[in-house]
Amino acid sequence: MSTAPAAAVERGSLLAGGTRTRLAQAGPAKASEAVVFVHGNPGSADDWVGLVGVAAGAGKRAVAFDLPDFGETIAADGFEHDVPGYAGFVDAALRELGVERAHLVLHDFGGPIGLYWAATHPDAVASVTLIDTGLLPGYRWHSLARIWRTPVLGELFQATATRPAFRFLLNRKEPRGLPREFVEAMYDHYDRRTRKAVLALYRATDDPGGMSEELVGEFAQREIPALVIWGEHDAYLPWEYAARQREAFPAAEVHVLPTSGHWPFADAPETVERLLAEFLAA
Amino acid sequence: MPSTDSHSPIIGDGPAYDAVIVGASLAGCASAIQLGRAGLKVAIVEKQPDPKAYKRMCSHFIQASGVPAIERLGLLEPMEAAGAVRPHMHMWTKWGWIEAPRERSKPGIDLRREVLDPMVRAAAAETAGVEMLLGWSAERLLRDSGTVAGVAVRNREGEERELSARLTIGADGRDSRVAELSEVPVKTFPHNRIAYGGYFEGPPPKHSPDGLIWFLDPHWAAAFPTDSDLTFYAAMPTKDRLPEFKEDPEAALVRFLADAPEGPPIRESRLVEPVLGKIDMTNRMRKPVAPGLALIGDAALATDPLFGVGCGWAFQSAEWLADSVLPALQGTESLEQGLEAYRRRHGRELAGHAFFIHDYATGRRMSPVERLMFSAAARDPKAAAIFEAFGTRRIRPQQMLPRLLPRAVAVNARHALAR
Numbered sequence: 001m002s003t004a005p006a007a008a009v010e011r012g013s014l015l016a017g018g019t020r021t022r023l024a025q026a027g028p029a030k031a032s033e034a035v036v037f038v039h040g041n042p043g044s045a046d047d048w049v050g051l052v053g054v055a056a057g058a059g060k061r062a063v064a065f066d067l068p069d070f071g072e073t074i075a076a077d078g079f080e081h082d083v084p085g086y087a088g089f090v091d092a093a094l095r096e097l098g099v100e101r102a103h104l105v106l107h108d109f110g111g112p113i114g115l116y117w118a119a120t121h122p123d124a125v126a127s128v129t130l131i132d133t134g135l136l137p138g139y140r141w142h143s144l145a146r147i148w149r150t151p152v153l154g155e156l157f158q159a160t161a162t163r164p165a166f167r168f169l170l171n172r173k174e175p176r177g178l179p180r181e182f183v184e185a186m187y188d189h190y191d192r193r194t195r196k197a198v199l200a201l202y203r204a205t206d207d208p209g210g211m212s213e214e215l216v217g218e219f220a221q222r223e224i225p226a227l228v229i230w231g232e233h234d235a236y237l238p239w240e241y242a243a244r245q246r247e248a249f250p251a252a253e254v255h256v257l258p259t260s261g262h263w264p265f266a267d268a269p270e271t272v273e274r275l276l277a278e279f280l281a282a
Numbered sequence: 283m284p285s286t287d288s289h290s291p292i293i294g295d296g297p298a299y300d301a302v303i304v305g306a307s308l309a310g311c312a313s314a315i316q317l318g319r320a321g322l323k324v325a326i327v328e329k330q331p332d333p334k335a336y337k338r339m340c341s342h343f344i345q346a347s348g349v350p351a352i353e354r355l356g357l358l359e360p361m362e363a364a365g366a367v368r369p370h371m372h373m374w375t376k377w378g379w380i381e382a383p384r385e386r387s388k389p390g391i392d393l394r395r396e397v398l399d400p401m402v403r404a405a406a407a408e409t410a411g412v413e414m415l416l417g418w419s420a421e422r423l424l425r426d427s428g429t430v431a432g433v434a435v436r437n438r439e440g441e442e443r444e445l446s447a448r449l450t451i452g453a454d455g456r457d458s459r460v461a462e463l464s465e466v467p468v469k470t471f472p473h474n475r476i477a478y479g480g481y482f483e484g485p486p487p488k489h490s491p492d493g494l495i496w497f498l499d500p501h502w503a504a505a506f507p508t509d510s511d512l513t514f515y516a517a518m519p520t521k522d523r524l525p526e527f528k529e530d531p532e533a534a535l536v537r538f539l540a541d542a543p544e545g546p547p548i549r550e551s552r553l554v555e556p557v558l559g560k561i562d563m564t565n566r567m568r569k570p571v572a573p574g575l576a577l578i579g580d581a582a583l584a585t586d587p588l589f590g591v592g593c594g595w596a597f598q599s600a601e602w603l604a605d606s607v608l609p610a611l612q613g614t615e616s617l618e619q620g621l622e623a624y625r626r627r628h629g630r631e632l633a634g635h636a637f638f639i640h641d642y643a644t645g646r647r648m649s650p651v652e653r654l655m656f657s658a659a660a661r662d663p664k665a666a667a668i669f670e671a672f673g674t675r676r677i678r679p680q681q682m683l684p685r686l687l688p689r690a691v692a693v694n695a696r697h698a699l700a701r
Contacts, residue, residue: 175499176376243526254526255541258498258519259376271541 004277006053014065017092018076021065024049027056033101033126035280037064038090040108040133041198042186044071051105051265054273058280060103065093067113069197071189081200087116094124103280105129108237108262109201111136112208118224119215127225129276132234132262134245135219137212141202142236144169148202158195163187173235174261182266212248219248226252227279229272231260253279299325299413300611302432302447304420304460306330307337307399308593309579310453311406312600315355318409320608325445326406327435329454331417333407336399339558341479341516341590343369343493343506346388347675348594351601358391360401365509366393367491371670374496374543378660382670390594390674392491392508394481418443420459423450423575430464430574449607449617450575453600456566458581466572471565474645475502477587478527478535478559479516484551487513488544496542497656500647502588503539505546515539515548518588520645524561531557563587565640570628571621576603582628585636586643591675595632602627634679651687658690661697665689 007026014023024045027034035055037048048064055062067086068075079085090113094102103126106114111133118125141149148154161169166187171177226249230242239256246252255275257264265272301317303310306328314326328335344352352358362368368389373380407414417437424432424446432446452460461468487494487505490513496503501519508514517538519527527534535557539548563586570582579596603624610620648656659669665686672682 255537256523256526257541258501258538259543268543271543271545275541 004057004059004281006050006273007056009049009053009056014093014096016065016096017079017089019068019073019079019089021045021068021073021093022071023063023065024052025061025063026052027059027061029061030098031061032098034061034063034097034099034103035105036090036094036099036102036114037062037105038107038110038114039064039067039070040110041201042070042190042194043108043110044186044189046071046185046189047107047265048105050269051273051276054277055103055105055280058277060280061099063097063099067110069193074193075197081197082204083112083116083201086113086201087120090114090117091121100124101126103127103129105131105276106133107131107265108133112205112211115215116211119211119218122218122222125222125224127227127279128249129227129229129279130245131229131264131272132231132237134228134241135212135215135248136209136237136241137216137244139209139237139241141208144236145202148199154199154203158199161190161195166190173233174263174267175231175233175259176261176267178261178263178266182263216248220250223251224249225279227275228252228254229264229275230254230256231262231264231267232256232258233260234262236262297432297446297448299323299432299445299447301325301449301451302327302445303451303453304433305452305454305458305579305581306403306406306414306416307453307455307579307596308402309581309596309600310451311402312351312355312597313451313453313578313603314406314412314414315409316600316604317608317611318406318412320604320612322411322611324412325415325447326412327415327418327420327433327445329417329419331438333403333416334400336395338395339477339560340395340593341504341506341514341587342392342395342398342508343590343593344391344597345590345594345674346390348597349388349391351594351597352391354601355405355597357402357405360405361391361393361398364393364397364401366391367507367509368392369491369493369507371673372489372492372494373673374494375656375660376499377657380656380659380666380669382666383663386667387670388674388676390493392493392506394508394510394512397509420454420463423460423463426574428573430572433460448574448611451603452575452577452581453579454581456580456584458568458577460575461568461577461581464572464575466569466575466577468566468568471567471640471643473563473565473586473643475500475518475520475563475586475588475643476524476527476559476561477516477518477563478531478557479514480532480535480557481508481512481514481554482548482551483512483554485547486511487546494546497648498542500645501538503542505539505548512554513546513551515546521561527559531559560587563643565636565643567636567640569625570599571625573621574617576607576621576624578603583632583636586639588643589639589673591635591639594675598631599628602631631678635675638679654690654694655686658686658693662689662693665693
């Protein structure tokens with residue numbers, strides 16, 4: 001099965017909840033139904049540019065934006081760096097964009113944020129694509145998160161996260177290594193604001209699997225179409241959670257990519273693009 | 283006086299046959315052809331009554347190492363006439379594709395077992411001196427003072443015959459009844475992958491008819507084009523991926539291959555037979571000889587199907603046995619000498635390969651040394667040529683390592699400096 005060619009992606013900005021964020025979008029600009037990409041940590045709207053084009057190629061409006069204090073976006077004063085705070089920002093952005101129904105595409109910490117938004121706006125969810133994220137019952141934070149959550153140690157870590165150290169840390173657990181430009185761009189955005197935001201977000205999230213049980217039943221009864229893509233060598237979120245997403249999304253199509261790590265859209269872009277395009281076109 | 287395990291007498295003054303072979307699959311038939319052509323009287327018994335029976339759970343892939351033995355049997359041309367393809371190999375690794383220069387690599391041969399098995403069986407049945415008994419199973423071994431002296435067989439109607447022979451050959455596969463009855467020493471090695479595969483028709487994979495293998499570390503996948511414009515797609519993930527394959531074997535197989543890097547066009551293809559799976563593939567390595575007895579093919583060494591060596595080694599081990607025991611069966615030396623020669627040949631040719639195969643069959647990921655060699659082979663044509671000769675089992679590990687390891691170090695050092 002061949003997929004449609006990717007559409008051109010426009011760059012712009014968006015004011016949502018008092019925060020001016022960067023925006024990447026493609027496809028029919030006025031459509032009230034859109035594919036909405038929510039990045040993880042570290043990450044930004046840039047993570048999604050390729051997939052935004054692919055989603056638009058599948059005939060959908062597609063939007064991606066920086067979360068506050070990620071990418072090049074500075075959070076508004078008083079922004080709460082926690083899951084409800086970020087989900088509130090997503091909601092504000094979608095309202096500003098006129099998006100009434102969303103095909104969520106979530107990665108990493110974008111998962112808890114996007115699913116929190118979905119739980120509070122269940123009628124607005126058209127579908128869910130989970131990329132190395134999802135509901136994580138029983139999950140215990142990975143080692144880096146535990147460092148970030150520890151006072152002083154977290155600050156020390158962020159203070160010493162030089163570019164070579166960052167590059168080494170990211171790549172050492174990736175089975176095929178990540179594209180150099182992807183890692184470099186990620187570090188370029190990993191500035192003081194982002195480092196502080198990361199500490200705040202992780203420290204505010206005591207139990208990453210905490211809301212899972214309650215949401216599983218709620219999502220399951222709505223029979224939301226879902227696509228799950230997971231790198232089998234994800235060092236942060238174990239691939240075994242991929243199949244467990246069916247507890248909340250029983251019809252989910254689950255793909256565990258055998259040679260991918262935590263960023264399948266970076267180390268296996270063709271596969272992720274194909275899967276997403278087919279899913280959105282179905 | 284010779285006796286059976288149950289101490290019943292055998293009929294006649296001397297052995298009725300020079301050799302009796304249990305199992306009329308590839309190894310057994312190859313053995314029957316060779317011994318029959320040498321003028322010996324051979325009985326070959328097979329529990330399947332249908333002469334067109336064939337082994338279903340097989341990738342049909344025959345490595346280049348097995349081709350000379352097939353050629354010597356006179357089967358190469360008939361196989362090609364029946365549509366067999368002659369593949370070279372392309373191996374995906376995370377460092378790139380390993381593709382040996384064409385002029386330095388040798389092709390294997392691929393023909394579905396549905397076609398190959400009846401062909402080989404017919405060739406054996408037509409060989410002068412060979413008597414084929416279909417629908418008979420081995421019941422007991424006949425013994426003469428501790429030496430195996432033939433086999434008692436029984437058909438589905440309960441009729442029993444005792445086939446006395448100077449040499450009894452077990453060619454009855456991985457779960458060899460002959461090996462079990464003879465109580466030869468056996469070593470087992472764990473296998474922690476599962477195997478699922480099926481034939482598809484549709485657009486050919488790239489480089490067809492060459493074979494494509496993905497070393498997904500620790501998983502494995504393959505696309506083997508074959509006769510009738512079919513492609514055998516196979517997946518061998520570790521056992522932790524079993525639930526999805528059990529739930530829907532076809533969907534899991536298609537997803538696994540399609541999601542592989544540079545995956546083949548399996549989603550655009552149509553499955554023509556049900557996907558078959560195998561979960562227990564414990565490696566078994568048996569002592570291939572006992573007094574009056576030899577084991578060939580999988581009965582001697584049932585090893586990981588991941589490396590596609592089973593069919594080739596069936597033909598090759600039959601050839602080694604014939605070469606080793608013919609002088610004895612023709613009366614110029616003792617059978618004991620012949621069997622010892624076979625044991626040594628079998629060990630020399632296969633023990634090194636088996637060691638490495640069994641080690642990787644645990645489902646582990648590649649070791650640093652393996653990563654060194656695979657990456658060098660993906661980066662350097664000369665390293666790829668050595669790697670290909672080893673992978674197609676044309677050279678042994680002890681021939682490969684001294685040539686490939688130093689080159690792998692140099693290639694990777696150059697690569698690191700160039701970055």
